[in-house]
Structure formats: structure tokens, C-alpha cells
Amino acid sequence: MQQLTDNALMLKVKSGEFDKLGLLYERHKKRLFGFFYNMNNNAAISEDLVQNVFVRMLKYRYTFTGEGSYSAWMFKTARNVNYDYYRKNKNENRHSDLDSVEYKLYDDKDLNSIMDQNDSVSLLNRAMQKLPLEKREILILSKYKEIKFSEIGEMLGCSEGAAKVKAHRALNDLRSIFLQLENS
Structure with missing residues (x-):
């Protein structure tokens, strides 16, 4: 079929x-x-x-x-x-x-690398949760789900360009929150 x-x-x-x-x-x-x-x-x-x-x-x-x-x-x-x-x-x-999440034991140099990476992921998740819902949503749709901006614009009722601007602003806000969390 x-x-x-x-x-x-x-x-x-x-x-x-x-x-x-x-x-x-x-x-x-x-x-x-x-x-x-x-x-x-x-x-x-x-x-x-x-x-x-x-x-x-x-x-x-x-x-x-x-x-x-x-x-x-x-x-x-x-x-x-x-x-x-x-x-x-x-x-x-x-x-x-x-x-x-369970941690698996690796040799020391791998464990340190994995822990650093897990810390960064955890920090990024905390930063995402601090974003307003609308900004978190557009980042998830565009970056994680890889939906085209033309489709995101259709979902949000705006143009493709406006969707790109919203995603760019959300990404800048995420970067600021991430850096604040990293430095605290």
C-alpha cells in the first residue's frame, strides 16, 4: 500500500x-x-x-x-x-x-567529563524552565523539534520573519539566564 x-x-x-x-x-x-x-x-x-x-x-x-x-x-x-x-x-x-537519572561509573577522566556535561545539561534545563512559557515553547519547536519557521509562524499567527525574531530573542534570554545561573 x-x-x-x-x-x-x-x-x-x-x-x-x-x-x-x-x-x-x-x-x-x-x-x-x-x-x-x-x-x-x-x-x-x-x-x-x-x-x-x-x-x-x-x-x-x-x-x-x-x-x-x-x-x-x-x-x-x-x-x-x-x-x-x-x-x-x-x-x-x-x-x-x-x-x-542514574549515573554509571566510568574511569575517573570519563566520569569528570560526563559530570561536567551533566551539570551543563542540568543548568540548561533550569535556564529553560526560567524562561516564560512562550519563549520556551518557540525554542523547543525551532531547536529541539526542528520545525520550520514558516510552520511556527503559521502556528503562532505571525510571519516567518516574526517567528525568527521571537526565536532569536528567546535564545538571547536563555543565554543570559544560563550565564546568570552558571555564575551564581
Whole structure:
């Protein structure tokens, strides 16, 4: 069977072939999980939010026109699911799964190198969490998920150039926060 594009599959879902949503789920669950995990550092919540995205996509399938990028439409839905979740649960403590990482023993010179790298990653994660949600989101979409700025602009309702400027400013803010944490 010829592999259908994401747009074609979603149009089939829109027309009533709900089983095609399962194919889209299999193709994109890891990308969405990574997006949510980078936003909240909680695996259990991230898994739930991925499920919520596909439930919402099914509920609002009529809004998909097939003209734009499926990825942009999917991540726009994911952004809305994320905002809705944190709006409802804003008083809930956000715990990090990063604390559960196990260290393996290596020889001393490798261990020092790994510990330095882990410290930098931990510092970067702390800096990301200090960024406002909108800035963290655009960095995750552009740098971690490698989504094109034209698609990010479509998600945010702005031009490609404006999306690039927002990402650049967010990166500068992240750099400042990282340096502050590193020097403290």
C-alpha cells in the first residue's frame, strides 16, 4: 500500500475514516511526547497530553482544511492542549523527572567529563524552565523539534520573519539566564 501523507490521512479522518487517526498517532506520538516533556519535564503528564491532542484532533477534525502543513496544525493543537492543562492545574507542583537519572561509573577522566556535561545539561534545563512559557515553547519547536519557521509562524499567527525574531530573542534570554545561573 502506498504510504499516505499526513494531510491525506487527516482528510480521511475528517471524512469519517477514524481508524486513520491511529496511523497519525503512530507517526507523531514521539514528537509530541518530546514537545510536552521539554515543556514540563514530567513523563506521565506528557503521555496524557499526547493522548489529549489526538482526542482533540478527532473532536475538531472539521477545522483541518488540508491547505497548510499537518505538522503546524497538530502542534497548534498541542500548544492549546498544553495551555489548557496548565490553566486548569496552575497550582499543581511541577516535578522534574530529570532527578531520576542514574549515573554509571566510568574511569575517573570519563566520569569528570560526563559530570561536567551533566551539570551543563542540568543548568540548561533550569535556564529553560526560567524562561516564560512562550519563549520556551518557540525554542523547543525551532531547536529541539526542528520545525520550520514558516510552520511556527503559521502556528503562532505571525510571519516567518516574526517567528525568527521571537526565536532569536528567546535564545538571547536563555543565554543570559544560563550565564546568570552558571555564575551564581
